[in-house]
Amino acid sequence: MRKIMIIGAGDLGRRVCGELAHRDRRWEVRLVGRTEDALQRDVNLIRFSALQQGCRSRVDYALTDLDDVARTAEVIAEFAPDVVFLAASLQSWWVITTLPAERFQRLYAANFGPWLPMHLVPVHKAMRAVRAAGSQAVVVNAAYPDVVHPVLATAGLAPHVGIGNVANNVPALRHSAGTILGTDPADVDVRLVTHHYVSHRLSRTTDISPTQLRIAILAEGRDALPDIGLSRLLKPLTTEYRRTGGMAGQAMTAASAMSVLVPLLEQREAVVHAPGPLGLPGGYPVAVGSGPVRLALPSGMTEQEAVDVNRSGQVEDxxxxxxxxxxxxxxxxxxxxxxxxxxxxxxxxxxxxxxxxxxxxxxxxxxxxxxxxxxxx
Structure with missing residues (x-):
């Protein structure tokens, strides 16, 4: 039986735990947080609602504080997970959206990079605990992987792969391309290379520098992007394909997390999009689920070219x-x-x-x- 530990019982951690419980797979899922009463209630809600829909889930919880690296290592070692999902941050990205509008707009102009310490610190502690536990789990991180992972890679502590960011726009891109090509979006494959800075703005502007984004649209065995044109592809993301943001928009982030976690749990190879694979900056198409995580770049693109694209966006962030x-x-x-x-x-x-x-x-x-x-x- 495959086992996954979710460290961080905030909004995203609870959403992913619920999604896993409702898949009716024989996975063991353990949600880890700091407050027992809240954890107990959350886990009961998740497993009871899953059972109400006929899903036989195995969900429980454990207590730790990431500030206590030794205790966290004990929790990891005791459960011996196959996959660890880190959903911990000192301040989630959406918190500044709760400011009064004028104040939010002024602070939003700083972009995401200056907030790095709020995401780096808990992931650093979690990775120290993973190493202390001697765990061989695949570690998947949700907290700003585009920058957190290359920083931690310098200390040999980068998670294997991230979630969200680059992945969150891929469904809209598939819809846009499918509509233009007159085909089912499910039959359109995307290979997108870009940093958090750019992926965050794709629903707001089509004014994206070619140095900050590389994309291939694969349909019927060929790249259809030259026929479509980049501006035509991106424009619907700012109009009819805009989606709800803020905390409610975490539903998309949870879906992106599931696109990575499920193949890892099923040991089934899938090409998905994820930030921070292998400690690299920014976001990439990657193959996961069967063997080590590896890049699945657009045809003809080298790893160095992909890294350069992402570093361009990193500066803007x-x-x-x-x-x-x-x-x-x-x-x-x-x-x-x-x-x-x-x-x-x-x-x-x-x-x-x-x-x-x-x-x-x-x-x-x-x-x-x-x-x-x-x-x-």
Missing amino acids: GVRAIGDDGTVLFEESTMDVMRRELGYDCTTMPLSEAEDRARELGTRFARYRENGSVGRV
Whole structure:
């Protein structure tokens, strides 16, 4: 019986746990969090609702705090999962969308890169626990894999693959191409290479630089993109194919997670889209489920070309470079926004300083959310 451990019992972790329970497979699913009463209630809701629909799920829970690496390692070793899904973050991406509109728009201009410490810290601790447990599980991470993974790769601690980001627009691209070609979207295959920065904007603008995106549209055995044209392909994503965002939009992220997790659990090879595979920056088409995770790039594209495309988007997201020792250099223009809005200033961050930076950033954002003030904390 294949086993999966979900570390992080927030909105995404609960959604994925529920999706797995409703698949009526003989998987063992363990949801891991910090608060027993909430975990017990969530797990009961998941397994009872699954049973109501005739699904024989095996779902339970365990307690740990990622700050306690030794305890987390014990929890992992005791369960011995085949797959670990990390759904833990100190501040989920959607939190800033709950700000008053004007304040949100000002802070949104900083892009996602400056928020890296909030995602890097819990994943770093989880990966230390995975190693301490001696686990051979495939580790799949949901927290900003585009940048978290290449940073942790410098310490030999990168998860195997991420979820979300690049994958979230692929269904809309298949619909767009299928409509133009007059074929079922299910018969259209996509190979998309792009960073979080670009994938996040595909539903907002068609003004995407060719240096930040590479895509092939495979239909009837050939690449149909030259016939369609990139602008024509992308435009419907900003109009009739726009989808709900914010927390409700996590349904798409959960679906992207399932596209990776199910083949891994079934040991069935599938070509999917995922960020941060093999510790690389940005997002790629990848083959998972049978053997090691590997790239499945558009025909004729080299790994270096794909990495270059993603590094171009990484700079736009606010991360200028990642050093060989894991030190992150942030873009000055994005940090200007953080200084102005939060009073937060971090142009260079060694991995060893990430936790202190996360703590400072969280405190400053809490004050900003409460009254919009900046200054010393």
